[in-house]
Every structure is written in structure tokens, then in C-alpha cells.
Amino acid sequence: MFDCPESEAETLSDALLEAGVLSVSVEDADLGTEAERPLFGEPGLEPETRAWARNRVVALLPDGEDPAQLLADACAASGLPEPAQWALRDVPDADWVRLTQSQFEPIAVDGRIWIVPTWHEVPDEPGTVSIRLDPGLAFGTGSHPTTHLCLAWLARQLRPGSRVLDYGCGSGILAIAARKLGAGPTVGVDIDPQAVQSTRDNARANGVEIQAELPDALPGWRADAVLANILSNPLKVLAPMLCDRVLPGGDLVLSGVLERQADEVAAVYAPWLPLTVWQARDGWVCLHGRRPAGGS
Numbered sequence: 001m002f003d004c005p006e007s008e009a010e011t012l013s014d015a016l017l018e019a020g021v022l023s024v025s026v027e028d029a030d031l032g033t034e035a036e037r038p039l040f041g042e043p044g045l046e047p048e049t050r051a052w053a054r055n056r057v058v059a060l061l062p063d064g065e066d067p068a069q070l071l072a073d074a075c076a077a078s079g080l081p082e083p084a085q086w087a088l089r090d091v092p093d094a095d096w097v098r099l100t101q102s103q104f105e106p107i108a109v110d111g112r113i114w115i116v117p118t119w120h121e122v123p124d125e126p127g128t129v130s131i132r133l134d135p136g137l138a139f140g141t142g143s144h145p146t147t148h149l150c151l152a153w154l155a156r157q158l159r160p161g162s163r164v165l166d167y168g169c170g171s172g173i174l175a176i177a178a179r180k181l182g183a184g185p186t187v188g189v190d191i192d193p194q195a196v197q198s199t200r201d202n203a204r205a206n207g208v209e210i211q212a213e214l215p216d217a218l219p220g221w222r223a224d225a226v227l228a229n230i231l232s233n234p235l236k237v238l239a240p241m242l243c244d245r246v247l248p249g250g251d252l253v254l255s256g257v258l259e260r261q262a263d264e265v266a267a268v269y270a271p272w273l274p275l276t277v278w279q280a281r282d283g284w285v286c287l288h289g290r291r292p293a294g295g296s
């Protein structure tokens with residue numbers, strides 16, 4: 001562990017990984033002091049600056065490696081001076097799998113849905129549906145407020161037998177919830193092939209039928225409920241296509257939108273349908289609009 005200036009943090013981190021350390025984390029060396037300078041970025045996007053004025057670089061070394069040699073190798077490779085001071089501490093062995101798993105407890109949504117990691121018992125509560133889901137490579141474990149908002153909408157508003165489109169399906173959590181709550185044919189779409197595969201795997205593990213595809217696979221597929229939990233900018237770009245996917249009389253549900261972005265997103269969708277804030281949670285909103293019945 002050592003401190004370094006902003007200009008060196010990323011280069012030294014990369015060089016340490018090249019030199020053979022197991023992991024590197026960079027923290028604000030001024031954390032908790034008056035000099036602390038928080039870095040903000042829109043969730044899901046990198047902040048513009050990726051290091052602080054003074055950075056604490058913490059590297060995890062494999063057993064038996066010489067820390068002085070690793071640091072010297074990393075500095076030589078990156079052409080940077082060796083830090084004047086560094087510290088070493090033992091990391092006691094632990095059951096890391098159990099420790100990681102203990103951070104993921106079952107999540108309840110609206111008294112209707114449980115998201116349950118596979119290492120937990122499914123809660124025995126009549127009238128609820130349970131989704132088996134482990135944290136994986138695709139976004140969507142139910143812990144994020146935007147996922148929670150969309151799940152709550154499904155729990156309260158989904159009409160039985162509805163065709164559902166989960167656009168930006170990630171882990172498939174919304175599509176799986178929809179099916180378990182009584183949806184009819186359900187499709188998940190994602191730009192990320194890993195998310196498409198996750199949705200297929202998670203649907204199978206939950207015993208529900210969902211067709212998961214990349215965006216261009218089902219161009220004309222329309223639904224009674226279209227949900228898209230992405231971010232405000234892509235949602236604005238996707239407006240014509242998403243609105244076209246909603247059947248007459250159907251619902252459009254958007255999240256991934258911050259409270260302060262709601263009006264701007266609603267204005268972009270206004271030519272197709274009126275969007276209003278359905279619910280808010282931790283600074284995020286869920287927008288809802290219904291397409292007039294009787295159109296084409």
C-alpha cells in the first residue's frame with residue numbers, strides 16, 4: 001500500500017497488475033479529511049476523472065512474492081519513481097465465498113416478489129413469487145433502485161396474459177418476474193450478448209419461457225407492456241423504436257432516469273405518449289405512459 005499523485009495512479013495500477021499482483025484498488029488518500037474530493041459520475045458511466053489528488057494504491061500480492069521487487073518492477077516498467085514509503089500488512093485467510101455470499105440477502109419487492117440467491121432458502125410466503133438469481137456478469141440483481149421500481153410496477157400493474165418486452169434485459173430479472181406474475185409471451189432484448197445468454201440461463205433456472213435476443217432479431221415484435229431500464233440518454237435515442245413496440249392500449253415503463261432528468265425524457269416521448277412519474281426511489285424515477293387504444 002502506498003500513496004501517489006493523480007497522474008501516476010492508473011499507470012502504476014496497470015504496471016502492478018502486469019508485474020503479477022492479484023488485484024489493485026485505488027482509494028482517496030484524503031478520505032474522511034477536509035481535503036476529500038468526491039468524484040461523481042452518472043451511475044453506470046465512468047466519472048471524467050478517475051483518480052483523486054492523492055491516491056492510496058492497495059495491491060493484493062500472492063503468497064511468497066517479494067513486495068519490494070514487485071514494486072520496483074512496476075515502477076521500472078512504467079518509468080515512474082518508486083514511492084518513498086510503502087506499507088505491508090497480512091490479509092488473514094477467510095472463507096471468501098461465504099463472505100461474498102453473505103452480502104447478498106433475499107430482496108423483497110412490494111410484498112409480491114422475492115429475489116433469492118441460490119444459497120438461500122426461498123421464503124415460504126403465500127401470494128408471493130420468487131426469482132432465483134445470483135449476482136453475475138449481467139446487471140440486475142434487484143438491489144438497484146431502478147430494477148426495484150420496474151419490479152414494483154410489474155407487481156402492481158401487470159395485466160395477466162400480457163405480452164411483455166424487457167428492453168435492456170441484463171440478467172433477465174424483469175422478464176422472469178413478468179412471467180412469474182402471469183405474463184404471456186415475453187421477450188428480453190439486450191445489446192450485450194453476455195446479457196442475452198444470462199437471461200436465457202436465468203429463465204431456464206427459474207423454469208419460465210423467455211425468448212432473449214440481440215436488438216435486431218425481432219424487429220416487429222410488439223407488447224402490451226414494454227419495460228426499459230437503461231439510462232436517460234439511450235432512452236431518448238430509443239424513443240421512436242420503444243414507442244412503436246407498444247401495442248395500442250399498452251404500457252411503456254422506463255427507468256434508469258434520475259429525478260432531475262424526468263421532464264427532459266418525458267418531453268422527448270411526448271409526440272408518441274404522455275409519460276408521468278409513476279414512482280421514485282433513492283433519486284431515481286420510474287416513468288409510465290399508456291399508448292392510446294385504437295391506434296395502429
Ligand SMILES: C[S@@+](CC[C@H](N)C(=O)[O-])C[C@H]1O[C@@H](n2cnc3c(N)ncnc32)[C@H](O)[C@@H]1O
Nearest residue numbers: 139140147168169170190191192195229230234
Ligand atoms: C441497467 S441494466 C438493466 C437490467 C435489467 N433490465 C434490470 O432492470 O435490472 C441496462 C441494460 O440495458 C442494456 N442496454 C444498454 N443500451 C442498450 C441498447 N441500446 N439496446 C439494448 N440494450 C441496451 C445493457 O447492456 C444492460 O444490460
